[in-house]
Amino acid sequence: MENDSTSQLSPSWPTRWPRGSFSFGRTIAFICLVAGVFLVTLFVAAVGATLWLELHGQRASLMATAVSHGTLVNAPVFIALSSAQLIGEACGVIVILVGLPRLTHLSLREIGFRAISPRVIGYALLGAAGMVLVADVGSGIVSAWNPHAVHPQVVEKMFETLRHQRSGLIFFILFAVVLQPIAEEMIFRVFIFNLVLRYAGFWIAAIVSGGLFGAAHTISGGADDVSAALLAAGGVVLCWVYYRSRNAYTSMISHGLFNALTVAALYYAPKLAGS
Numbered sequence: 001m002e003n004d005s006t007s008q009l010s011p012s013w014p015t016r017w018p019r020g021s022f023s024f025g026r027t028i029a030f031i032c033l034v035a036g037v038f039l040v041t042l043f044v045a046a047v048g049a050t051l052w053l054e055l056h057g058q059r060a061s062l063m064a065t066a067v068s069h070g071t072l073v074n075a076p077v078f079i080a081l082s083s084a085q086l087i088g089e090a091c092g093v094i095v096i097l098v099g100l101p102r103l104t105h106l107s108l109r110e111i112g113f114r115a116i117s118p119r120v121i122g123y124a125l126l127g128a129a130g131m132v133l134v135a136d137v138g139s140g141i142v143s144a145w146n147p148h149a150v151h152p153q154v155v156e157k158m159f160e161t162l163r164h165q166r167s168g169l170i171f172f173i174l175f176a177v178v179l180q181p182i183a184e185e186m187i188f189r190v191f192i193f194n195l196v197l198r199y200a201g202f203w204i205a206a207i208v209s210g211g212l213f214g215a216a217h218t219i220s221g222g223a224d225d226v227s228a229a230l231l232a233a234g235g236v237v238l239c240w241v242y243y244r245s246r247n248a249y250t251s252m253i254s255h256g257l258f259n260a261l262t263v264a265a266l267y268y269a270p271k272l273a274g275s
Contacts, residue, residue: 018105042088075168112248127241127254181255210235
């Protein structure tokens with residue numbers, strides 16, 4: 001297929017871009033559809049979770065969680081609210097999976113949903129190491145230079161509350177290591193990165209995707225400016241492994257491994273992790 005991109009910087013990834021892929025009108029409508037489905041299902045799921053918690057005598061715990069901005073959370077509240085978030089994200093991801101082939105005129109395989117190979121695993125391990133180097137080592141360097149520059153994120157404080165509640169801890173690990181990496185990679189790499197890459201070069205697409213990735217953690221995870229910038233750099237690493245491996249599962253595995261290492265550090269060495 002002929003690449004009809006209006007930008008000479010756009011590379012032939014994931015294949016030559018078909019005519020009409022990521023057209024302006026359809027892309028805007030698609031973004032509105034994904035956002036609308038996510039927000040509506042999130043709202044409905046959140047209302048359902050709130051009602052369930054009140055029926056099970058968790059109203060006081062729910063209020064304490066709200067007042068503390070998520071830091072004082074018990075297992076039932078965390079599981080219920082996180083499940084509501086996952087339902088919203090899952091519905092948005094389903095819309096992306098169903099609609100992206102029509103939006104791009106490419107199959108899911110051409111977008112990167114291919115079998116996992118040793119090459120993919122190699123890139124995934126490299127990506128996880130790169131994220132650790134950029135995010136964790138970078139945070140350590142900044143903290144050593146300015147001890148007050150980096151503050152614990154809400155999720156780190158939340159983990160400290162949940163670590164002694166078995167059901168909450170298990171769900172936290174599942175949420176952080178498996179479910180969130182899949183949802184976030186679908187949104188920030190498979191969709192946003194490819195959208196920008198269609199009309200620009202790799203670096204512009206990676207910076208936009210990584211920047212939005214860091215900003216999202218500022219909004220939802222309470223990351224400070226330094227942590228958000230380091231996570232944005234980590235997002236660029238994830239774009240690189242996706243781009244180089246040409247496999248959508250690569251960045252998901254890298255992201256999951258990085259989160260697994262972070263959770264392990266929070267559990268076994270909280271001072272080292274910055275908690």
